[in-house]
Amino acid sequence: MADIIAQIVEVRKRYMMGLVEVEALRGVSLDFRQGEYITIMGPSGCGKSTLLNLLGCLDRPTDGQYILGGEDVSTLDDDTLSSIRGKRIGFVFQSYNLIQQLNVLENIEVPLYYQGRPDEEARAIATELAVRVGLGERLEHRPYELSGGQQQRVAVARALANDPLIILADEPTGNLDSTSGSDILGVFDELHRQGKTLIMVTHSDEVSERAQRVIRLRDGKVERDERRN
Amino acid sequence: MSSYTSAATIRQLLGLTSVQRLVRTTQLGFKSLWLRKLRSLLTVLGIVFGVCSVIAMLAIGEGLSYEAQEQIRRLGSNNIIVRSVKPPEERRTTSERSYVVEYGITYEDINRIKLTIPSVEILVPSRNIRKDVWNGVHRVDCDVVGTVPWYQEMRNHHVERGRFFTEEELASSVNVCVLGHGLPASLFPIDDPIGKTVRIDGDYYQVIGVMEPKSRQAGGSSSSGFGEQTNQEAAKANSGSGAPFEMYIPLNAAKNRFGETIVQRSSGSFSAERVELHEATVKVKNIDDVVETWHIIADLMSRNHKKQDYDIIVPLDLLRQAERTKRIFNIVLGAIAAISLLVGGIGIMNIMLATVTERTREIGIRRALGAKKRDIVMQFLIETVLLSATGGVIGVALGLAIPQIISYFAELKTIIAFWSPIVAFTISGVVGIIFGIYPAMRAANMDPVEALRHE
């Protein structure tokens, strides 16, 4: 068994919607191991994005514990969470979320910039990653000059820039046609082969076929957690 | 927190990243502003006009006050000038025929001042008579000033060419004259006046010198707005009866040639005036005694004159008034500057708040990618400061140019104090910081998850 790199214990997340309290996660406990390729599935509103945001330290659980890389991060302050996000987490979003005024290289450099990496080093890493996701010809292009698939590849490259512990992807192929989608999934497969830990939210069974492990959520609870080989 | 933080900590301690980051953030700020060129420009207009008007107005104010003070200084700050003034009652009665109006300073007044006040140094009495001066066919309407040789030093008004008359010439009352500046051009259009003669009534006078201009703006013609009152008083003190030109002759010569009574023919009726002296300049040895001496002279004069037929001009007092006026002007200017920069700052804050809302998504992305709150604060703060500093630079440039243009077209002296662009620019930067803090804090305090969901 590989090492456990992330662990959540009895995690709850409650939101106030006006006067009504919504409990998006109701006691979720999960372990994630080094090198696993996991998909999270479930009907809309079951708490997938909420879980992913917690795993990515974008949010703190209302209750319960989150241990990342051996460290309890559920009660850390905002600055520390920021630097954990910057160093250990790579995000890929459904809507790419590139910064419009920056070009491909500059977008990939953003996480490096917040880690204070020297310019030349950042430039070298960004160039290498852009080439790796097949955008070697588009280094100076701005997001609006790229197709959705290309934009998402930039986002994947950006998620890899800081060599994170976990890559979190929230419906990364949701906005893409099947060709671009399978392009991205191809990149994920490749990352998995290289030993990266991937957690991906998806609605598509086809997509989750590729993963080793599928976690099904329903109403803020884990309904099923199955591993394949 | 293990090894991955310590490397960054060391780097941060060395200060490497912070400088580099500041540079990067600044570049980023420029880029963001450049992408919204028109909006950025419109945003900073408030600051531009604020800074520009502060510098320009200061320059104009300094220029006017310099002019005013310069004119006053030319009168001599150690001097007290007593002038004869035709009293108002007499003016009314001049319509009566063959009535001789008698008024003004007398030789006795001068002697009294000389004897009573020990702190008085020299006295320059002068007599102004308006006459036509002739050279052949050329005629010029002129103030003929009978005065003493030390007039030059006392009034800070010297010969430009040739020489002034001497004490011997004063005593012997010979017919020599010094032409006022500009007079030669009208009277001697072709040849050099020195050594030639001019005619007044039946007498000929030998020209021995030509005076320098009285002050840059002779007659104080362009005194507008600021320092108007003092300027006019100074001008009044400068030029006697208001003829365009002046000519200087020894006092005794004036006394002998023209007598004490001046007869003027005006619109059919004769009017005659009897004035012994038109003006006397009293030089006080020590500048600290000026005010006291002034009061003593005023006292002496009022005791011996029943009518208010004299006027006392104290350049030092005028100077103080001018300085006071300038201080008030500067306070008003400061208030206007503060208001315009406040308005400019609010304009910038308004746009920055809109920008922050517009870029909520970007803020969310940056936060997700590891930006701390202070990184976001820095980003937007730097952007605001860049914006207002750019406005400051444009404002300074315009503020330096406008006074030049005004000087050129309005013939108004303007002085740009070296500190005014520096202060104006610094203030624009400070405005950026003050009005940038709130939008920047608002950006930083957004919840990352919310920000990412923002459309």
Ligand SMILES: Nc1ncnc2c1ncn2[C@@H]1O[C@H](COP(=O)(O)OP(=O)(O)OP(=O)(O)O)[C@@H](O)[C@H]1O
């Ligand atoms: N900021 C919030 N304030 C209030 N309620 C929220 C907030 N974020 C999420 N929720 C609620 O929490 C529940 C889970 O939301 P979540 O976004 O995690 O669903 P999801 O599984 O990602 O759905 P989808 O598949 O549609 O993306 C929903 O009922 C949602 O309304």
Ligand SMILES: [Mg+2]
């Ligand atoms: Mg979701």
